[in-house]
Amino acid sequence: xxxxxxxxxxxxxxxxxxxxxxxxxxxxxxYMYWYRQDPGHGLRLIHYSYGVKDTDKGEVSDGYSVSRxxxxxxxxxxxxxxxxxxxxxFCAISEGxxxxxxxxxxxxxxxxxVL
Amino acid sequence: AQRxxxxxKLLSVFKGAPVELKCNYSYSGSPELFWYVQYSRQRLQLxxxxxxxxxxxxxxxxxxxxxxxxxxxxxxxxxxxxAMYYCAxxxxxxxxxxxxxxxxxxxxx
Numbered sequence: 001x002x003x004x005x006x007x008x009x010x011x012x013x014x015x016x017x018x019x020x021x022x023x024x025x026x027x028x029x030x031y032m033y034w035y036r037q038d039p040g041h042g043l044r045l046i047h048y049s050y051g052v053k054d055t056d057k058g059e060v061s062d063g064y065s066v067s068r069x070x071x072x073x074x075x076x077x078x079x080x081x082x083x084x085x086x087x088x089x090f091c092a093i094s095e096g097x098x099x100x101x102x103x104x105x106x107x108x109x110x111x112x113x114v115l
Numbered sequence: 116a117q118r119x120x121x122x123x124k125l126l127s128v129f130k131g132a133p134v135e136l137k138c139n140y141s142y143s144g145s146p147e148l149f150w151y152v153q154y155s156r157q158r159l160q161l162x163x164x165x166x167x168x169x170x171x172x173x174x175x176x177x178x179x180x181x182x183x184x185x186x187x188x189x190x191x192x193x194x195x196x197x198a199m200y201y202c203a204x205x206x207x208x209x210x211x212x213x214x215x216x217x218x219x220x221x222x223x224x
Contacts, residue, residue: 031210033211035214040216042214042215042216042217043201043214043217045211045213050210059213090159092159103164104151104159104161105160106158107158108158
């Protein structure tokens with residue numbers, strides 16, 4: 001498995017509280033992504049990063065923010081969690097580059113429940 | 116905007132039977148298509164991509180630009196093929212994947 005770890009792996013929180021999920025990689029890959037996985041919707045991109053301090057929005061970015069201050073870490077923050085953000089969150093990385101390999105390597109996922 | 120549709124949420128087949136997972140996409144440019152698989156208790160991983168034209172674990176997929184499809188096929192399903200399968204698309208040389216809703220495959224003995 002590619003060196004990707006997510007923390008926490010499981011979290012239960014209450015509506016209105018802030019939550020931060022962490023993705024750590026040891027592969028020195030340029031691109032990092034946060035997806036959420038929901039039944040019927042597959043995986044939807046929340047935010048991604050193409051370098052330190054370089055991030056961009058995905059298709060479901062509302063209510064989420066990200067930060068990447070180091071190559072190896074990509075943080076996803078829910079400023080004020082809502083029940084609609086109950087999901088499984090996956091971090092992924094890719095080498096990227098001019099040819100765009102498209103192969104993503106995924107973490108094990110973080111299951112978040114917002115009560 | 117790019118979109119990937121997997122019309123079947125669940126496919127149930129018997130061991131040894133053929134299996135075909137449908138994937139249709141909409142994209143105005145030149146796409147690159149992929150199939151990812153998630154086995155029970157394992158990480159999501161790449162199964163195959165159309166540009167490599169290879170067969171992985173007996174699976175093949177052909178990109179049909181006329182029908183905007185990238186269906187995944189295997190002539191003889193095995194129990195170990197039971198998993199969740201996702202079709203995904205990116206623009207040529209792109210680095211951002213759009214996934215379909217996924218198809219769960221159950222291969223019965």
